[in-house]
Amino acid sequence: MLQVLSTFALGAQPQVMTPPSLIPGYALHNKIAEGGFAEIYDGEELVSKRKVAIKILHPRHHTNKTEFKRLIAEGGVGMRLRNHENVVRFLQVGRSGRAPYVVMEFIQGRTLREILREQKRLSNQHVVLLAQALASGIRYMHSEGVFHKDIKPENVMLSDEGTIKLIDLGFAESKSSVKWSLFGRSLEGSPAYMAPELLRTKKPSEATDLYALGCTLYEAATGITPFTGLSDNEILQKQLNMSSRPTPVTEANPDITPYTERLIMNALEKHNKDRYKSIDEFLLELRRNPLLSSTQAHVSLPAGWARKRGNLSSARNRLPGASGSSGK
Ligand SMILES: Nc1ncnc2c1ncn2[C@@H]1O[C@H](COP(=O)(O)OP(=O)(O)O)[C@@H](O)[C@H]1O
Numbered sequence: 100m101l102q103v104l105s106t107f108a109l110g111a112q113p114q115v116m117t118p119p120s121l122i123p124g125y126a127l128h129n130k131i132a133e134g135g136f137a138e139i140y141d142g143e144e145l146v147s148k149r150k151v152a153i154k155i156l157h158p159r160h161h162t163n164k165t166e167f168k169r170l171i172a173e174g175g176v177g178m179r180l181r182n183h184e185n186v187v188r189f190l191q192v193g194r195s196g197r198a199p200y201v202v203m204e205f206i207q208g209r210t211l212r213e214i215l216r217e218q219k220r221l222s223n224q225h226v227v228l229l230a231q232a233l234a235s236g237i238r239y240m241h242s243e244g245v246f247h248k249d250i251k252p253e254n255v256m257l258s259d260e261g262t263i264k265l266i267d268l269g270f271a272e273s274k275s276s277v278k279w280s281l282f283g284r285s286l287e288g289s290p291a292y293m294a295p296e297l298l299r300t301k302k303p304s305e306a307t308d309l310y311a312l313g314c315t316l317y318e319a320a321t322g323i324t325p326f327t328g329l330s331d332n333e334i335l336q337k338q339l340n341m342s343s344r345p346t347p348v349t350e351a352n353p354d355i356t357p358y359t360e361r362l363i364m365n366a367l368e369k370h371n372k373d374r375y376k377s378i379d380e381f382l383l384e385l386r387r388n389p390l391l392s393s394t395q396a397h398v399s400l401p402a403g404w405a406r407k408r409g410n411l412s413s414a415r416n417r418l419p420g421a422s423g424s425s426g427k
């Protein structure tokens with residue numbers, strides 16, 4: 100039987116909670132989110148005064164060996180991936196009493212999920228910029244030998260400065276690692292973003308991350324995931340059904356160009372051999388997009404975004420939902 104773990108966030112409202120026991124060198128402030136196995140606090144590095152986010156094992160999991168190892172593993176992967184602006188930067192990992200924790204840069208901004216809740220769908224231009232930023236971050240991870248394994252709007256943040264970042268390395272793992280047997284080869288992820296071959300073989304790959312990216316971009320472009328259903332099971336059946344096809348992107352959002360649509364639909368091919376061979380190839384194709392060509396400085400930006408940000412190169416990676424760019 101499939102074991103599908105979903106992660107969730109509480110959203111933007113901070114909850115004032117008693118922070119967990121002391122983490123040397125840091126002051127913890129408020130709980131900002133809570134997921135399946137960890138709590139996230141904002142805080143401050145005492146020496147530098149810089150703001151940080153701290154993810155710490157939830158007290159109810161203190162004796163759960165699997166979740167304990169998972170957070171340790173997330174810390175290990177995160178500390179190896181500290182060199183790309185589109186991947187959240189880890190600063191430290193440690194243990195407070197029985198609880199492992201990771202300290203990360205604090206991203207002042209919102210998740211793509213929060214933005215889509217408000218705006219429903221994004222313009223072609225913003226989808227293209229999102230694709231470029233996420234694919235760059237994923238390519239970096241792949242080049243370091245790591246699969247993200249949980250790409251979805253909840254795990255994408257738009258900072259107020261305008262940078263798009265992949266967060267949540269909780270399911271990420273090394274290509275060479277045996278970790279997925281560590282977790283009993285249970286299937287981890289969210290049904291709406293899982294490639295058919297991942298569901299069948301449970302084996303993550305570059306192609307399964309590309310598929311999840313395709314689902315995320317499809318959702319950003321249309322407001323809905325490629326396959327919907329009343330239950331996880333119904334969605335999983337549609338993912339597995341090799342003849343079920345998502346509704347064309349342009350039907351839900353006429354602003355999306357055929358070029359962008361082709362790119363998204365390729366990432367969503369049911370057979371991984373029909374998708375781009377790698378995220379690198381996806382990125383190369385994306386960069387052929389007229390929007391990102393050498394004439395990019397002359398592309399006019401959508402109202403409300405251009406006003407604030409100037410030209411496309413200075414607005415690289417920026418989306419309208421990041422609160423600093425909303426003009427409000
Ligand atoms: N570095 C960060 N800066 C600011 N907020 C963050 C950061 N990391 C996580 N968050 C917030 O916490 C939520 C949950 O974090 P995540 O790592 O996705 O945990 P989970 O594994 O529980 O899904 C995110 O959706 C986001 O709202």
Ligand SMILES: [Mg+2]
Nearest residue numbers: 106253254267
């Ligand atoms: Mg998450």
